Amino acid sequence: MNDAWDDEDRAIARALDVPDDGGAVDERALGDYRVVLGSLPFEEVTPPGPLEEQVVAAALARRPAATSALDHARAQRRSRLRAVSLGAVGVAAAIIVAVLVTTHDGSSPRPNGRITSVAVSRPDIDALLHEPGTRTGTFDHGPGTAVLARNGRGNIYGLDPSAVVGISLETTQGQTASLGSVLPADGAIAFSVNRPERVTAVRLTKPDGTLLARATLLGD
Amino acid sequence: MPASAHDRELTAQLLAGDEAALRAAYREHASAVFGLAMRILSNTALAEETTQDVFVRLWERPDRFDAERGTLRAFLLAIAHGRAVERVRAEASMRRRHESALRQPVVPANDDPAGGLIVRDVQDAVRRALVELPDDQRRPIEMAYYEGLSYRDVAAALSEPEGTVKYRIRAGMQKMRAALQAVEVSP
Numbered sequence: 001m002n003d004a005w006d007d008e009d010r011a012i013a014r015a016l017d018v019p020d021d022g023g024a025v026d027e028r029a030l031g032d033y034r035v036v037l038g039s040l041p042f043e044e045v046t047p048p049g050p051l052e053e054q055v056v057a058a059a060l061a062r063r064p065a066a067t068s069a070l071d072h073a074r075a076q077r078r079s080r081l082r083a084v085s086l087g088a089v090g091v092a093a094a095i096i097v098a099v100l101v102t103t104h105d106g107s108s109p110r111p112n113g114r115i116t117s118v119a120v121s122r123p124d125i126d127a128l129l130h131e132p133g134t135r136t137g138t139f140d141h142g143p144g145t146a147v148l149a150r151n152g153r154g155n156i157y158g159l160d161p162s163a164v165v166g167i168s169l170e171t172t173q174g175q176t177a178s179l180g181s182v183l184p185a186d187g188a189i190a191f192s193v194n195r196p197e198r199v200t201a202v203r204l205t206k207p208d209g210t211l212l213a214r215a216t217l218l219g220d
Numbered sequence: 221m222p223a224s225a226h227d228r229e230l231t232a233q234l235l236a237g238d239e240a241a242l243r244a245a246y247r248e249h250a251s252a253v254f255g256l257a258m259r260i261l262s263n264t265a266l267a268e269e270t271t272q273d274v275f276v277r278l279w280e281r282p283d284r285f286d287a288e289r290g291t292l293r294a295f296l297l298a299i300a301h302g303r304a305v306e307r308v309r310a311e312a313s314m315r316r317r318h319e320s321a322l323r324q325p326v327v328p329a330n331d332d333p334a335g336g337l338i339v340r341d342v343q344d345a346v347r348r349a350l351v352e353l354p355d356d357q358r359r360p361i362e363m364a365y366y367e368g369l370s371y372r373d374v375a376a377a378l379s380e381p382e383g384t385v386k387y388r389i390r391a392g393m394q395k396m397r398a399a400l401q402a403v404e405v406s407p
Contacts, residue, residue, distance in 0.1 A: 003383045012393045015298065016364045017305045018371055031289030036396045037301070037365055038294035039346035047254040047271055052246055055272045059242055059279035066237030115236045180236030183283060
């Protein structure tokens with residue numbers, strides 16, 4: 001029996017939430033032991049119904065949503081109404097609508113994008129910077145640089161890691177496309193966009209939409 | 221064990237501030253989180269508070285979830301366990317709770333909130349490994365995990381030296397980890 005602690009002992013102790021000697025831990029082992037313990041048998045119990053609303057309200061009080069469930073519900077309702085309308089007007093009208101939608105999508109000036117990660121390493125950023133056709137821009141207020149490659153992958157780095165920021169993209173048509181708000185881990189954010197050639201600048205905003213800084217993308 | 225593509229997608233949506241993703245995560249994992257909290261705390265109000273803490277924390281800092289180091293379920297249950305154990309240790313009536321918990325049978329989970337075959341395989345493998353552990357390894361693990369006892373408390377309850385308890389817990393946990401890794405490498 002040895003009372004000394006090694007990495008494995010600490011990983012086990014931390015997974016069990018028992019005190020250890022405070023030394024370094026093997027993070028991979030800790031992850032495995034958490035999966036092990038999360039797999040042990042216990043009775044799953046449905047929580048009281050009102051708890052979901054309490055949880056969501058408490059969460060949104062700490063960090064406002066960029067996209068609300070109401071937005072999703074409205075989008076779904078619009079989608080359902082559109083389907084009903086299409087059914088009512090018949091196949092011919094549906095074809096016309098489909099053609100219109102297709103045409104609209106094909107010429108839409110507003111790219112669609114999303115935040116893909118807040119865990120961006122320096123080699124990831126360097127790789128993007130070295131891709132042919134990558135454009136970059138420095139934010140006009142505060143720290144940070146935006147990078148956007150031809151394939152639609154983008155990084156924003158050098159940001160204040162302690163503040164939630166909203167990200168939006170300016171387009172050639174003067175419109176903006178919001179990607180949402182996020183707390184950048186280590187000051188970096190990765191995003192992707194479907195029409196990078198139409199993105200002219202990246203905006204940082206407060207979560208309420210107030211503009212903080214803007215970076216014009218140059219170098220194409 | 222890396223997370224599933226579904227976990228990664230859900231986390232990306234949480235990072236983007238999508239309320240629907242928070243609700244989806246809650247609906248997938250709240251039963252497990254609340255169940256574990258109830259198992260440890262034996263108190264509905266405290267289990268509700270713990271469940272709320274877990275999902276508020278997920279919403280505030282989704283970046284803390286590392287998809288390379290485990291599943292979202294394991295991440296949430298680890299938070300739930302930590303919060304529940306904090307509460308257990310803060311309770312003056314801890315001993316009474318432990319005695320109550322000791323009387324509770326271990327009941328297998330009756331559904332699979334993560335929904336994936338891999339997750340079910342992992343659970344089956346780990347649970348089989350737990351059952352196959354000798355009593356002197358399984359019991360201290362259960363006492364530490366389900367009852368929130370420190371190694372010292374487990375040692376006192378079992379009248380064993382603390383070092384012996386630590387060694388037996390390690391041996392048992394390593395066997396269950398080996399079972400987990402066997403699932404990961406099998407086709």
